[in-house]
Amino acid sequence: MALGVTVHDKTVGLHNVRPISINDEVFHMTEKVFFLKNEAEQLQLAASIAATTQPGSVIFLEGDLGTGKTTLVRGFLQSLGFSGNVKSPTYTLIEPYLIDNQQIYHFDLYRLGTPDELEYAGGRDYFEQDAICLIEWPEKAKGYLPVADLLCKLSYKNQAGAQGRCCVLSANTDKGQTILQNIFN
Numbered sequence: 001m002a003l004g005v006t007v008h009d010k011t012v013g014l015h016n017v018r019p020i021s022i023n024d025e026v027f028h029m030t031e032k033v034f035f036l037k038n039e040a041e042q043l044q045l046a047a048s049i050a051a052t053t054q055p056g057s058v059i060f061l062e063g064d065l066g067t068g069k070t071t072l073v074r075g076f077l078q079s080l081g082f083s084g085n086v087k088s089p090t091y092t093l094i095e096p097y098l099i100d101n102q103q104i105y106h107f108d109l110y111r112l113g114t115p116d117e118l119e120y121a122g123g124r125d126y127f128e129q130d131a132i133c134l135i136e137w138p139e140k141a142k143g144y145l146p147v148a149d150l151l152c153k154l155s156y157k158n159q160a161g162a163q164g165r166c167c168v169l170s171a172n173t174d175k176g177q178t179i180l181q182n183i184f185n
Contacts, residue, residue, distance in 0.1 A: 030171050032180055035157060037164040042068050045167060045183075046075025049150070052182035055102060055130040057175055058146050060138040063154030068165055069136045072152065073106050076134060080104075088136065093121060103131040109140040118144045149176035 036042050049072075053059070061069040074086035080099045088108045089095040097104040105126045112118060118141040127133060127146055138145055150171060157166035171177040 030177060030180055032169045032183065034167045034169070035159050035164055036068075036167055037162050039068070039071060042071045042165065042167075043075035043078070046072040047079035048183045049152075049169075049179060050076040050079045052179045053132055053150075054175055054178065055132060056128075057149045057179070058127070058133045059135065059150045059152060060145075060148040061134060061136045061152050061154070062138065064156070067154035067156060069152075069154060070108075072154070073134050073136070077104065077106075093118075094123075094126060103128065105131055105133045107133065107135040107138075109135065109137040112137075112140040115141045115144050117141075147172055149173045150179050151176075 034045060036045060049059070053076075061072060063069055070086070070088040073088075077086055077097055077099065080102070082097060082099050086106075087095075088110075089106060090108045090110055093107060093109065093111070095106045095108075097106065107123075107126075109118065123141065123144060135141075135145065135148075138148065150169060153168040153170070155166045157164055169180060169183070171180045
């Protein structure tokens with residue numbers, strides 16, 4: 001699949017491999033860095049992530065307001081066949097989607113006052129074995145969320161005179177590694 005997305009370090013392979021420990025298991029965290037010139041490239045990246053995401057995956061979306069977290073969710077859902085409006089569930093916290101018998105939950109935790117509010121709202125109930133969870137502002141519920149398989153960090157970036165977004169994808173688990181290895185393959 002030939003797409004216009006530029007990999008920031010000019011390599012398509014995995015880089016920045018470093019071990020991390022989660023619950024006494026050691027993972028080799030890997031990253032891919034992308035420069036996204038426009039919304040169309042964000043949607044392309046989201047579609048590639050969706051195509052390789054397995055049931056039961058947890059994806060964290062981090063970044064300042066307006067960097068494109070909801071745009072990535074929209075591209076993810078639309079690439080799987082969802083044709084409705086995708087909006088950020090800022091006030092409802094969670095928006096459920098059922099696409100081809102795959103349960104997907106979109107979380108926007110921006111308005112959480114304290115992390116335990118997610119617990120009081122029944123947040124753990126959404127992390128079913130086969131549900132895919134896309135979580136904006138995961139830092140707002142630190143300690144109440146499972147480990148992310150994939151972390152997507154978005155930031156504003158100016159590259160070669162073009163204003164766009166930098167997207168750093170980091171794998172935290174074997175499932176996340178599989179997603180990263182298969183993006184754009």
